[in-house]
Amino acid sequence: MSSKQWCAGVVLALVGATSADAASYLVLGRTGSNAQTLQKQIEAVPGGTLQRALPGLLTFAVQSDDAAYPARLRALPGVQYVAPDRSFTLGEPRQVPLAGDAAEAAAQMQRALAGGAPRALSGAVDQGLLAGNALYQMQWAVQDVQAPGAWNRGYSGAGVRVAILDSGIDCGNAWLAPNIDFAAAASLVPGEGVCVQPGFYFNHGTHVAGIVAALPSSFGSVGIAPGATLIPVKVLSEYTGSGAFSWVLG
Incomplete structure (x- = not known):
C-alpha cells in the first residue's frame, strides 16, 4: 500500500x-x-x-x-x-529536476502569487477568475473529477464539512484559513498542535486540504469544493511523518 x-x-x-x-x-x-x-x-x-x-x-x-x-x-x-x-512513516518527497530556466520559473511563480490573492466565496465558483491562468489547467485533480461541471450546476461544497486526517494544516495559509473550523480542529499527536510550521518537515496535510477546499484565485489555484468547511485533525507528526493507531482511537 x-x-x-x-x-x-x-x-x-x-x-x-x-x-x-x-x-x-x-x-x-x-x-x-x-x-x-x-x-x-x-x-x-x-x-x-x-x-x-x-x-x-x-x-x-x-x-x-x-x-x-x-x-x-x-x-x-x-x-x-x-x-x-x-x-x-510517510516517505520523503521525491525531488524532480526543473525543466528550463529555474530562475525564470521562480520569477513567474512570484509574479503570479503577487496578483493571485484568494477570492472569498459568496456563492458560485467564479470560473472566469480561473480560466485565464495556465496553472489552473495543471490542477489535474480538479479536471479529473470534472469539478467544473458540478460548479456549473451551483455546487461548491457549501454546507459540507471535511475532516483532514493527516499531518496538520498551515492555518495561516490565505487560501485555506477562511474555510477552517478552528473550534472543531484537533491534534491527536502528543506534544504537537494542529497547525504546522509552513515549509518545514511534513506538510502533506496542507496539500490535501488545498485539493479539497482551497479558495479560488487568479493565480489558478482552487479546491474541488472551495465552499466546504475544513476540519484539521492531526494524526501524523509534522516532524517525523509517523503516527499511531492508538492516537487515533483517542
Whole structure:
C-alpha cells in the first residue's frame, strides 16, 4: 500500500517503547465485555504493562518485551483479538529536476502569487477568475473529477464539512484559513498542535486540504469544493511523518 492511500487516514506506529525489545499492542475486547473487569484481567497478566485504556472502545494499549505475552492476553475470555501497533512513516518527497530556466520559473511563480490573492466565496465558483491562468489547467485533480461541471450546476461544497486526517494544516495559509473550523480542529499527536510550521518537515496535510477546499484565485489555484468547511485533525507528526493507531482511537 502506498503512502498516498494513507493521506487522510489511520496509520500504525511503534510508540513509547521503554526498551529496544519492547513492543506495543492493541487489545480489543469482545462485544458485551465489561471494560473495568477486562482492564483488571489485562493488568493481572504477567509479562507486560498497560499503557493506556480506552474503555469506551473496549480497547487497551499494552507493551511487553515477552514474545509469549500476546498469547496470554488472547487466552482471556473477554478478548476478541490482540494486534501489534506497527510502525508506518510517510516517505520523503521525491525531488524532480526543473525543466528550463529555474530562475525564470521562480520569477513567474512570484509574479503570479503577487496578483493571485484568494477570492472569498459568496456563492458560485467564479470560473472566469480561473480560466485565464495556465496553472489552473495543471490542477489535474480538479479536471479529473470534472469539478467544473458540478460548479456549473451551483455546487461548491457549501454546507459540507471535511475532516483532514493527516499531518496538520498551515492555518495561516490565505487560501485555506477562511474555510477552517478552528473550534472543531484537533491534534491527536502528543506534544504537537494542529497547525504546522509552513515549509518545514511534513506538510502533506496542507496539500490535501488545498485539493479539497482551497479558495479560488487568479493565480489558478482552487479546491474541488472551495465552499466546504475544513476540519484539521492531526494524526501524523509534522516532524517525523509517523503516527499511531492508538492516537487515533483517542
